[in-house]
Structures are given as C-alpha cells and as structure tokens.
Amino acid sequence: DGGITQSPKYLFRKEGQNVTLSCEQNLNHDAMYWYRQDPGQGLRLIYYSQIVNDFQKGDIAEGYSVSREKKESFPLTVTSAQKNPTAFYLCASSFGTLAFPEAFFGQGTRLTVV
Amino acid sequence: DQQVKQNSPSLSVQEGRISILNCDYTNSMFDYFLWYKKYPAEGPTFLISISSIKDKNEDGRFTVFLNKSAKHLSLHIVPSQPGDSAVYFCAAQNSGGSNYKLTFGKGTLLTVNP
Numbered sequence: 001d002g003g004i005t006q007s008p009k010y011l012f013r014k015e016g017q018n019v020t021l022s023c024e025q026n027l028n029h030d031a032m033y034w035y036r037q038d039p040g041q042g043l044r045l046i047y048y049s050q051i052v053n054d055f056q057k058g059d060i061a062e063g064y065s066v067s068r069e070k071k072e073s074f075p076l077t078v079t080s081a082q083k084n085p086t087a088f089y090l091c092a093s094s095f096g097t098l099a100f101p102e103a104f105f106g107q108g109t110r111l112t113v114v
Numbered sequence: 115d116q117q118v119k120q121n122s123p124s125l126s127v128q129e130g131r132i133s134i135l136n137c138d139y140t141n142s143m144f145d146y147f148l149w150y151k152k153y154p155a156e157g158p159t160f161l162i163s164i165s166s167i168k169d170k171n172e173d174g175r176f177t178v179f180l181n182k183s184a185k186h187l188s189l190h191i192v193p194s195q196p197g198d199s200a201v202y203f204c205a206a207q208n209s210g211g212s213n214y215k216l217t218f219g220k221g222t223l224l225t226v227n228p
Contacts, residue, residue: 004157033215040123042203042220043158058215090157092216101146101207103216105157 003027006091006106013085013113021076021109023091031096032074033103036060037088046089049074050096078111085113117141118206120219128227133191135222137204140185144206148216149178149189152201161202162189194226 004025013019025032034046045058049068063082068074074093078085088110094103119138127133137147145166150158164171164178164187171178177190191198201223205216 006157035218040220042120043216043218045215045217048215088155092157101209102148102160102163104160105150107157108155110155 004091004093004104004106006089006109009107009109011109011111013111015113016080018077018079019085019111021078021089021091021111023074023076023106024072025074025091025093025106026072027093027104028071029093029095029104030071031094031103032068033092033094034058034064034066034074034076035090035092037090037108043090046076085111087111115140116219117144118204118217118219120202120204120222122222123220124223124225126225126227127194129196130193133189133194133198133224133226135189135191135202135204135224137187137189137219138185139187139206141206141208141217142185143208143210144217146207146209147178147180147187148205148207149176150203150205150218151198152203152221158203191224194224196226196228199224199226 007022031050033048035043047066049055065077090108091106092103148163149161151161152158162176180187201221203221204219
C-alpha cells in the first residue's frame with residue numbers, strides 16, 4: 001500500500017521540550033512538505049524539501065527544524081523556541097514535476113503542549 | 115498578505131442541489147490550482163485541479179471553473195450529497211517556480227443537509 005505515514009496521531013509534550021514528528025512516504029516522491037493547521041488559519045507551510053539533503057523554509061519556519069537524509073523520510077522537530085506549538089501538523093509529498101504537481105497528505109499529527 | 119482567499123467560511127446546501135465554493139487569488143504567477151477536501155482530524159485529500167491554460171475541468175460530480183482575468187476559481191458539486199460535508203481548501207501553485215509548493219486558502223466548511 002503506497003502512501004504517507006505520519007506518526008504518532010496524537011502527541012503530548014511539556015512546555016520547553018523539543019519533539020520530533022515522523023513522516024514517511026513510499027510513493028517515490030521527490031518533494032516533501034510540512035504544513036500546520038490552526039482553526040480559521042487554513043494550512044500554512046513550515047518547511048519543504050525538493051531533494052535529499054536539501055530543504056527550504058516556508059512561511060512560518062521559526063521554531064522548527066527539519067532534515068532530509070533519505071528520500072522517504074522528512075521528520076519535523078518542534079523546538080522550545082516555537083511560541084505556539086499546539087496545532088495539527090500535516091506532512092505531504094509530491095513528484096514535484098509539471099506533469100504531476102499534486103501533493104498528497106498524511107493523516108496528520110495533533111500536537112498538544114501543556 | 116493572503117494570496118489565496120476563500121471568503122466564505124461556511125456554506126450550507128440541501129442534498130441534491132448544487133454546491134458552489136469560491137476562491138480568489140492575487141498572485142498572477144499562480145498557474146495551477148487544486149481543490150482539497152478535508153474531514154476533521156484527517157489529512158486533506160486531493161479532489162480536482164485545473165491548469166491556467168484551461169477554463170474548466172470536470173470529474174464526475176465535480177467541476178472546477180477558472181476565470182484568469184478575474185483571478186477567480188470555483189468548485190461546483192452537482193448533485194451534492196451528505197458525504198460531501200467537509201472543509202474544502204483551494205490551493206494555488208506557481209509551476210514555474212521550481213518548487214511546486216502549494217499556497218492554501220483558509221477553507222470553506224460545506225454542510226450538505228439530507
């Protein structure tokens with residue numbers, strides 16, 4: 001079964017702790033993305049990566065970090081510097097080509113920081 | 115600044131009638147547009163897309179119309195079904211920008227009443 005897997009679905013952390021969200025895809029997609037959804041805010045881009053070992057900041061990258069050591073994996077770390085980390089986090093991937101520009105999403109991780 | 119706008123936060127229609135969801139954009143570099151459907155606590159699923167070289171794309175009950183001069187697109191669902199009740203996100207892409215990242219609107223909650 002091809003797809004994008006985010007884990008865990010729900011995550012609780014204490015304030016001040018870093019936390020890493022997992023995203024794995026077996027769709028052979030080159031591009032991967034992290035979005036954040038807040039009520040009434042839509043989806044906002046945190047980081048994206050077009051190829052292995054390369055990534056760029058999105059619109060709201062402050063307080064987050066990523067790595068892209070493997071094509072299949074794009075983990076997101078929410079650091080203690082992120083002022084409002086509680087949110088629904090969505091990972092996506094795409095071929096990143098003109099012929100196939102559509103992005104496909106994982107099921108999301110709900111992070112709650114207390 | 116919001117480059118993709120969905121000005122109606124919610125829309126309610128009767129089963130069997132037409133649902134029309136609207137989206138406006140400001141960035142003239144956008145040339146590919148997508149609609150995603152999202153249920154609560156799940157990732158968005160790709161619905162339908164349109165390239166700027168077309169003004170209409172149809173897939174079953176779903177049709178997307180693009181008016182480039184007005185920078186406006188709309189999604190028509192005919193006939194609407196209760197299972198269509200979800201949040202619909204409009205997204206835009208600059209395919210010439212070489213990164214294929216999507217810019218999303220804030221979404222419209224569609225409720226189809228039986």
